[in-house]
Structures are given as structure tokens and as C-alpha cells.
Amino acid sequence: MSKTEHPMMDDMALEALFEASRTEAPLPSEALLARIMADAEAEAAARERPAQSPVRPRTGVIAAVLGVLGGWPAVAGMVTATVAGIWVGFAAPDQLNTLAGGLLLTDDSGFAASYELEDIVPGGAGLGTLLEEG
Structure with a gap:
């Protein structure tokens, strides 16, 4: 079964087709060349103006x-x-320890260390007194 409906070209017919394309090189028309040059000049003029x-x-x-x-x-x-x-x-600190997987607040015995207010804030005893009075 063939994938094309046209008969296959033999080497001689194919070579004749290539030879014809080599001898007859297509040239662009003068109108096309004039339009290309006009576009190029317009683009060059636009690039010379400062951009706003x-x-x-x-x-x-x-x-x-x-x-x-x-x-x-x-x-x-x-x-x-x-x-x-x-x-x-x-x-x-307990919440941070939970997020860290229990690696932050453990001492040698494996238990989590607890912090008092005096450990975190120097002079925290005075702060506790102020909070009780206020």
C-alpha cells in the first residue's frame, strides 16, 4: 500500500526538476524591494528619535x-x-519545640526544659510585681 496517490518520481525526473530550479532563480519584484526599503527607513528614523x-x-x-x-x-x-x-x-518555647520536632528544649535526661519568666526576661520578678499591683 502506498502513502501517496501519485506515482513515485524516478531519479532522472527528480534531477530534471532540481536542474530547472537551479537555472531559474526567482528574483523579487521592484515593488517588493521598494516596500522593504521604505519599512527599513521608517524603522531607522523611529530608532533615532528618543523614546518617550x-x-x-x-x-x-x-x-x-x-x-x-x-x-x-x-x-x-x-x-x-x-x-x-x-x-x-x-x-x-513549647510551640517552637513542637515545630522543631523536640530538638530545641531537651536537657541531658531527655525531658523538655521549662523556662520561668525570670529566665527569659532579666528582672522579671519586678515585672511580676508590677503586674500584680496594676
Whole structure:
């Protein structure tokens, strides 16, 4: 079964077809060449003009702060770090130990160490007294 409906060309017919294409090289018309040159000259003239920005630059306090800090990606990173720092600061050590898989707060006996307020905040006894009075 053949995949083409046309009979196969033999080598002689194929060589004649190639020879005809070699001798008759197609040339573009004068109109086509003129249109190509006109497009090229228009593009060259457009590149010589200074580019005008279509967007008006932002002016204001927020834009100035964003510019100093490095733009929105830098501000987003700083906000993420701030939120993570606040969370770690307010999380109880037991919760951090749970997230760490029990590796943070263990002593030699294998039991989790407990922290008193005096261990975390120097002078915490005075803070406890203030909280009781207030």
C-alpha cells in the first residue's frame, strides 16, 4: 500500500526538476524591494528619535520610600521577615519545640526544659510585681 496517490518520481525526473530550479532563480519584484526599503527607513528614523515613556513617573511620599527601600519586592521581603519575627517572638518555647520536632528544649535526661519568666526576661520578678499591683 502506498502513502501517496501519485506515482513515485524516478531519479532522472527528480534531477530534471532540481536542474530547472537551479537555472531559474526567482528574483523579487521592484515593488517588493521598494516596500522593504521604505519599512527599513521608517524603522531607522523611529530608532533615532528618543523614546518617550508612556507612563507618568510617580511622585509622592510612598513612591519615594519605595524607591529608597528597593521597590515592592524588597518591601514584601521586609514585611515577611517582620511578621515571622513577631510570630517567633510571641510564640511560646513549647510551640517552637513542637515545630522543631523536640530538638530545641531537651536537657541531658531527655525531658523538655521549662523556662520561668525570670529566665527569659532579666528582672522579671519586678515585672511580676508590677503586674500584680496594676
